[in-house]
Structure formats: structure tokens, C-alpha cells
Amino acid sequence: MKNSASRTTKSKSVVSDALMMLPLGVVLGIMPLIVRYAEFETKLDQYGWFAFGETSVDFFLKDKAVILVFSAVLMLVLAAYKWFMDDLKWKNSVMFIPLGIYIGMTIISTILSDYPYFGIHGITDQFESVWVLASYVICAYYAFLFVDSLAQLRILSVYFISGTCILNAIGLTQALNIDFFQTKFGKKLITPTSFWNSLDTLQFYFPKGYVYTTLYNPNYVGVYLALIIPVLCAMFFCYKGVKKKIGMAALILVTMINLFFSRSQGGEIALAGAVALTAVLIWPKFSKKGKVVWGCCLLAGATACGLLAFLPASPVHQKLSAYFAKQEKPHLTTLSCDKKGVHFTYDEESYTITYSEDEMGEIKIQWMDADGNQLQTSEITLEDGNTGYTVPEKSFANTLYATVIDLSSIQSGMNGIALHGGGTLTFYFTNEADETGTYRYINSSGRFDDIVDSPSAVFTEHGSLFTDRGFLWSKTIPLLKDYLVIGSGADTFTLIFPNNDYLAKANNNYSNMLVTKPHSIYLQIWVQSGLLALLGFLVFQCWYIFSSLKMWFRNDWKRPEILLSFGIAIGVIAYMIGGIANDSCVAVAPVYWCLIGIGCAVNHMLHKEKN
Secondary structure, rough: HHHHHHHHHHHHHHHHHHHHHHHHHHHHHHHHHHOOOEEEEEEOOOOOOOOOOOOOEEEEHHHHHHHHHHHHHHHHHHHHHHHHHOOOOOOHHHHHHHHHHHHHHHHHHHHHHOOOOHHOOOOOOOOOOHHHHHHHHHHHHHHHOOOOOOHHHHHHHHHHHHHHHHHHHHHHHOOOOOHHHHOOHHHHHOHHHHHHHHHHOOOOOOOOOOOOOOOOOOHHHHHHHHHHHHHHHHHHHHHOHHHHHHHHHHHHHHHHHHHHHOOOOOHHHHHHHHHHHHHHHHHHHOHOOOHHHHHHHHHHHHHHHHHHOOOOHHHHHHHHHHHOOOOOOEEEEEEEEEEEEEEEEEEEEEEEEEEOOOOOOOOOEEEEEOOOEEEEEEEEEOOOOOOOOOOOOOOOOOOOOOEEOOOOOOOOOOOEEEOOOOOEEEEEOOOOOOOOOOEEEEEEOOOOOOOOOOOOOOOOOOOOOOHHHHHHHHHHHHHHHHHHHOOOOOOOOOHHHHOOOOHHHOOOOOOOOOOOOOOOHHEEEEHHHHHHHHHHHHHHHHHHHHHHHHHHOOOOOOOHHHHHHHHHHHHHHHHHHHHHOOOOOOOOOOHHHHHHHHHHHHHHHHHHHHH
């Protein structure tokens, strides 16, 4: 009878573990794989700078956000059940107080936001609503609260490894130029039957051979894989048995291949930084002989990196030089319009252009200098047969000119002017948008908008830094002073970024693009949730990392729990490094938050065991 009762208790425990780990398993292994057609209303057509229609379609983010929130709700239900029915024992969670400050300030910022709709529902290309951000924190705390045994960690590892295998398999097809999502079966799998007659129109515009898997963008693939590779390596050392180790080694190899073919330099840098830190931290754990060997390897690696970075002939040096090179100052530096005309600065000289109809009904363009003196213009015949107006006495006569344009497609009988600023820079204006005669800018979708000259800071002359991220940072930094306490609200960066600074965007390779993120998780949190929220976020991450490293140094490093704790900590560090040049994304962040919660739980298990 005793054995029967024991087996029953054990069986119930297994079932309970499986049930309690289910929502975490979904987030770790299933949610990252979700790719599904989702049509939605943008609610952004009220803004002149938005040029993408009243409705749009998402494949990679919206449904992930829905599944995440659903999983978080299930976590709350299971936690409530445990509390009321099973005498839930709360763990000492002082380190989660800073995280509470982070999410608390995020909620307050969203409630007080000028754009609460988007904070609640999410915005196009992001879908990180306040519910999603709160779900991140719920995932972390739930994992910390309920993961307390190796059996539960084994359950979660099955979800995690299975999801990673599928994600990597899809990525491998993309690396081999046989993209699964461009096959007929792949397209049918991610679209409703009503779309099957239009499968040929479905294209994801990434260069061939680039890996984006199910994570929306190669940049996010880089961050995600840099996060999980240290965890996979820790699991490799945890597993016993040749077959398991071979399987994990193969999975790590494929993951590395996918990281390479994602071409995500941010992910590569993040992983390289994590590897360098790992090398330093592992060194004291070796024997004297091992330290000599490991020290020589570190020295050789550092020397190789130094040579690659500083030798002029090295491709690494050339790439670094390109990254940090001062951007060439554009010719066209200011652009605005009002009742008096279109004003601009070209090669540090200011001009104004207007247009009017003469007695013969022909539209002529007038060109004035900074003092309002009319300049003598000449006509030039363009390749398309149209006539351009320029100032022959200026050096820009063949590159800078204005043309008359017919805007009947916008409004019958409407005319305007186009300013061609050299290369592909062309800007359109009209003074016939309303009865006031004020000149208005016309964007790429044919909508009238105000063009602004927004402030810039720090990276103003380095806009091309890290694949044009310098421009985004230079325009985001001036916004920070407005959000020292309260942020703009969850998922509102798109609305406060100067998307109507059309000239700056054009000069920095963002023409006709909607900027929805600052490409830095730290700037993103500060702007949307406030500086206090960012500090809470950073304190929590650093607290976790230091507590994990302390466990690493004070315990037997060959134990599975220690290896896993260490691997997660290194993955978190890689994610934080990657976060310098990449923002939070619902395709990647949930796995990060689950892992850091599991890491906290493992550390608590070790601390409890020691005491």
C-alpha cells in the first residue's frame, strides 16, 4: 500500500510539474515559431507622415503577442490556483523590486500617455503593448516562483530544444536559398485559405541567403541566437551520454551557421563579447596546467583580434573604419516651407523658390537668395523631356534644379514644384492644398504634411554608424530630456520620433521609410517608460548577472545547475550587449525574460541548498 501511495504521489507530482511548466514551455519553444497572416487596422492614417494605408498585414509579430499574453494569463490563473488550493510558498524576491519599478512606470506612462490607444493595442511593426510588456515580467516572475527542481528544468529543456531545432531547420533552408516560407506548402501554412489564390504575391523582401527564420528580421535572429548559444553550450556540458552530446553539438553548430547567415553584425558582436567574458571567467576554474594552456589561447586570440582590428589591410579594420568614419556632410542641409515659398540651404547658402502662372497661362519658377533678391534662372532639358529651372551662375547648376509637376492625381487642376537635390533626392511641394496659399510638403503617398527640421545630438555627424543606427540615435537622444520620469507610453516611439523630418531621413537612407524603433533597447525603454523605468530594468539585469557569477565562483562548476545558471547569465550578457544596437521585440524578448526568470530560480535553488 505504501508503494502504491508513493507511486500515486509521484505521478501527481509529475502531472503537476508538467501543467505548471506548460505556459513557460509554450513561450520558450512554441511561440517563437508562430508565423501567421494577420490583417489589422493601423489607426495611423490620421498622421500625414504615415504612408502605408488604413489596413496592413503582419506575419511575425501580432499573433506572437496574442499567444504571449494568453500564456501570461494562464500563468496568473495557475499561480492563483496554487495560492488558494495548494498553499503557495512565496520565495524571497527582493531582486524583483527594481523590475516592479520598471513595469510600474511603464503602466503609469501608458495611462498618462497622449497616445493610450497604441499603448493598449500595440502599433504596426512592433505590437509591444503594455499587456505584452507586463507579460514579459509575468513570465520572469512565474519562472522564478515555480521552477524549483531538476525535473521541471528537464521538462522546459524539451520545449526549448524542440523549438530551437525547428527554428534552426527553417533558418537552414533560408541559408541554402530554398526558403521554406517561399515554398507553396510554407505559404499555405502561414496564410488563410482565402489567400491561397494569391500565393504568388507573398514575398518577404530579404536578400537571398539571409536567415530570418520565424523572427521577423535577420537582426533579431542575431540577437536571439547570441542569447541561446551560451545556454545550449551549458546544456551540452550538462547532458550525459555520447548520443545526447553529439545531438547538442550538432544543434550548436547549426545555430552558429544560422547566426553567420543572418549577417547580423550586432548578434555576432554580442556573442563575441559573451565568449570573451566566458573565457575570462572560466580561467580561474582550471588547474595550473589548464590555466597556462587557456592563458596562451586567450593571448593568441587577443593578439589575432588586435591585428585584425588595427592592420590597415585587414577586412575587419576596413569594416571598423567604415563604421566609425565621419559622415560626409550632405549638400542639402535644411528644408522648410511656408506662405513665402520653399526654403532650403544648399552648400551653406540659403535660397527660396516659388512658382506662379504668367499671363500666357504658363507656370514659371522663381528663385531667390537669402536676402529675397530674385536670381536669374535658366531652363535645362531633362532626360525625360521635362524642363528644369536652375541658377546657371552657381556650381550646382547641373545637379540642383526645380521642375513644375502636375498633381491632378491628387486634386484636379492642382500643380506644384519638385526640388531635385542631386542623386535620388527629390521633394514635392504645392501652395494649392488650401485657400491660404501656404506651401505644403507632399510625401511619397501623395499626402500633405508639415516638414520639420528636428534637433540632433551626439551622432549627428555619424549617421551611418552601425548600419545607419547613428541617425536614429542622433534624433532620439534629444527626446530623452522630456521623459526623465514619465515616458511617452508603451509602443509609442513611432509617434514621437520626427518621422516628418523628411530631409534628415532622406540624407540618412531612410527615405519613404517609417521609423518605428530607435534600434536600442535602452533608448526605447527610456523614451517609452521613462528614465526611472530604465534604471529599474538595468538594476534587475545587473543584480541577476552578479548573483549568477557569484554562484559560479563559489560552487562546483561541473554541477548541472551551476552550468545552466552560468550559461543563462552569459546569454543575458550577450542580449544586453546586443540591446545597444537592437530594440526589444516580441519575437525574441519573451524567451529572454523566461530564461532570466529560470536563471533566478536556479540561483535560488542553489542558495537554498547552501543554507
